[in-house]
Amino acid sequence: MRTQDPLRSYQEVFSAYWHPVAFSHEVQERPVAFRLLGTEGVVWRSDTGVAATQRYCAHRGADLCQGERVTQGLRCAFHGWTYGRDGQCLRIPSQPSAPIPASARLDTYRCHERYGLIWVCLADTPAAPLPEWPELExxxxxxxxxxxxxxxxxxxxxxxxxxxxxxxxxxxxxxxxxxxxxxxxxxxxxxxxxxxxxxxxxxxxxxxxxxxxxxxxxxxxxxxxxxxxxxxxxxxxxxxxxxxxxxxxxxxxxxxxxxxxxxxxxxxxxxxxxxxxxxxxxxxxxxxxxxxxxxxxxxxxxxxxxxxxxxxxxxxxxxxxxxxxxxxxxxxxxxxx
Structure with a gap:
């Protein structure tokens, strides 16, 4: 390596690529935890496809892997806060009539299902597409x-x-x-x-x-x-x-x-x-x-x-x-x- 070459961090470079975090058959009714480049997340199925969000609830830090999939999205097992695929909290059962704070949301990650795998990209814009393996489809x-x-x-x-x-x-x-x-x-x-x-x-x-x-x-x-x-x-x-x-x-x-x-x-x-x-x-x-x-x-x-x-x-x-x-x-x- 030439000494004048700037070395970008491992996480910075590879966060911009797609990586599998689970087999499709593993993600069914229950959410599944993943770890990718030091990031703790959870993947789950919604009515419109797979979703990937931060692993811990924005309310009190409960593990969303213990939650469950519901019609609206992912519901936390601790206090029932429910999140949509976009990470926004949709329901707070303890005060159903009060406005939901804008900060009541989860970090979300790009998520795609292909080849029997659930893929996640931590960056907003992927640096490259998924591999092309057409025979698998x-x-x-x-x-x-x-x-x-x-x-x-x-x-x-x-x-x-x-x-x-x-x-x-x-x-x-x-x-x-x-x-x-x-x-x-x-x-x-x-x-x-x-x-x-x-x-x-x-x-x-x-x-x-x-x-x-x-x-x-x-x-x-x-x-x-x-x-x-x-x-x-x-x-x-x-x-x-x-x-x-x-x-x-x-x-x-x-x-x-x-x-x-x-x-x-x-x-x-x-x-x-x-x-x-x-x-x-x-x-x-x-x-x-x-x-x-x-x-x-x-x-x-x-x-x-x-x-x-x-x-x-x-x-x-x-x-x-x-x-x-x-x-x-x-x-x-x-x-x-």
Whole structure:
């Protein structure tokens, strides 16, 4: 990083982007708490769609997660104050005939439901649209989600380990990693205004069945990153089912995130969901142990304290792109060895 580059704060930069805070199925009759970039909020359903507001009642600070959805909006469980989607208090039961103070309102946040997720943007004007994943909306694929992943690591670190091909043969031994073929062949990374893309062929190891040795499954991995923290990763193996993984790391703070992780597949593939959840949780647990041990936990915006090689090109180009958001100009990277 060049010393003259102004470093904007983590919260300032990423508050202007959309981040998921809940799966759609989690937000039904009851409000659901969220934490995003240090902000405590609550998402809930109204008659006209999802809403996101501050978590605590403007009256006496009661937790609105203990409230309930009513026709007018969200009703606090402490004194029954009721708020509309715009955050304005609509009813104070203890004095129904008195004017409602203008200050009796909640902070509100932009909220949108798409891809089975509830997305929130803390800024008044989003810096970029949501990722474009049309296959999840046209009815051609089925989807299965993992439980939310809460890791003690930054969102950027989470993304980098997903994009890191060189670790597969080492970290994922016993799942799909191939320790006999750790070499990463040359590959290209495409930078575009919204993120980065790359396609890499990895000799995954399909586990053997009934005592038979495992077989090499040459799998084409197509990465498509939407800045700042979303990736679509398409798997096209030779021995297993083609499927696509979607991972969106939602920053709780600069050093902690929760990841919304799910997959799409052909709807006629039986038992895919059960197989995916079991295998992917095992794979991600291997990643978690490594990622939570990295230091610093915060996602670096420079390259001064690490040594990189050409096999690291994809995560490095991603870091360059994220650094550009905070610096206004991508940092220079020393030559790869």
């Amino acid at each position: 046209d009815g051609t694929v089925a989807a299965v989600a993992l439980p939310r992943l809460d890791w003690e690591v930054s969102a950027g670190r989470m993304m980098e380990i997903i994009l890191d091909v060189a670790h597969l043969s080492w970290v994922h031994r016993g799942t799909f990693g191939n320790p006999e073929q750790p070499e990463v062949p040359p590959y290209e990374v495409e930078r575009h205004s919204g993120g980065v893309r790359s396609r890499i062929v990895y000799p995954a190891l399909a586990p053997g069945m009934e005592g038979a040795p495992g077989r090499v499954d040459r799998t084409t991995l197509t990465y498509d990153v939407t800045l700042p923290f979303a990736v679509r990763l398409a798997f096209k193996p030779t021995l297993f089912y083609a499927h696509t993984v979607y991972a969106v790391a939602s920053p709780l703070s600069e050093e902690k995130m929760q990841c919304f992780y799910f997959a799409s597949h052909h709807p006629k593939i039986r038992n895919f969901g059960e197989m995916f959840v079991k295998s992917e949780l095992a794979i991600l647990e291997q990643d978690r142990r490594v990622a939570e041990g990295q230091r610093p936990r915060a996602h670096p915006v420079d390259f001064a304290h690490e040594v990189h090689v050409k096999a690291d090109s994809l995560p490095i180009e991603y870091r360059r792109a994220v650094a550009a958001l905070r610096l206004g100009d991508a940092p220079r990277l020393p030559g790869l060895e």
